[in-house]
Amino acid sequence: MAWILVASCLLFVWIISLCRVLLVAHTCWMNSFKKNGKALRKKNVLIVIAHPDDESMFFTPTINYLTSRGHYIHILCLSIGDADSKGSIRERELFQACATLKVPMQQVKVVDHSDLQDGFGKVWNHKLVANLVKEEIDNYNIDMIITFDNYGVSGHCNHRDVHFGVCKLLYDIPHREIEAWELVSTNILRKYSGPIDVWLSMFVAMLHSNETIQFLVNEHPYRSFLAMAQHSSQWVWFRKCFVAMSSYTYMNTLKKIK
Numbered sequence: 001m002a003w004i005l006v007a008s009c010l011l012f013v014w015i016i017s018l019c020r021v022l023l024v025a026h027t028c029w030m031n032s033f034k035k036n037g038k039a040l041r042k043k044n045v046l047i048v049i050a051h052p053d054d055e056s057m058f059f060t061p062t063i064n065y066l067t068s069r070g071h072y073i074h075i076l077c078l079s080i081g082d083a084d085s086k087g088s089i090r091e092r093e094l095f096q097a098c099a100t101l102k103v104p105m106q107q108v109k110v111v112d113h114s115d116l117q118d119g120f121g122k123v124w125n126h127k128l129v130a131n132l133v134k135e136e137i138d139n140y141n142i143d144m145i146i147t148f149d150n151y152g153v154s155g156h157c158n159h160r161d162v163h164f165g166v167c168k169l170l171y172d173i174p175h176r177e178i179e180a181w182e183l184v185s186t187n188i189l190r191k192y193s194g195p196i197d198v199w200l201s202m203f204v205a206m207l208h209s210n211e212t213i214q215f216l217v218n219e220h221p222y223r224s225f226l227a228m229a230q231h232s233s234q235w236v237w238f239r240k241c242f243v244a245m246s247s248y249t250y251m252n253t254l255k256k257i258k
Helices: 002-024 060-068 087-100 126-140 157-172 194-207 222-229 237-245
Strands: 044-049 072-077 108-110 144-148 179-183 213-217 251-256
Touching (some): 044 060, 044 126, 144 157, 222 237
Parallel strands (some): 044 144, 144 179
């Protein structure tokens, strides 16, 4: 009987938290996109990821928030995810997922480079990453970069190398007025707490200036499932569980890279 009571309590908290997520989604905002309560001009935002499906598993709240407000999302994927020799399939799936997330195909770029191969233990060239990101900045007049932090959510070395490559770029062009934000990695309990993490995430965001921490809620959580389902080669049972249980399906906390 005890386990039934515990399960019922967890289900109740989950439902209340999901309701809170949906409520917050209609009231939160990023100050980077507003000034004195008024929207700034539409921005060109570049989201830099390591593999096809990163955008659906980790960045959906950010993508949904920005596209719904008319900002122009560009996605740079630095590998085709060929660790299992499915690179061509995964590349095609990425475009399908981005269409689900309302990111136009012409604003999505996938890189297939010998020095940027998918896999644990594959060390990526930070200078090459920086150069590829700079090309996108110059080609599309990018105002803002969003990418992984130095842990990369899952600790994957490719995610971490993307972060360090972006940091190298920012170090090399400090004079350029461009904002850069990193997706904050959380501990394993928060990572798999689903919408329940909304309470702690909101509290953490309140403790920091909006200049350095931004808290974004997924206004359309179901799109995370729809987008990830486009990655049919990766849509196995444990990734279905991840999308359902992950706090990254419901919210993103972004920290400004200094």
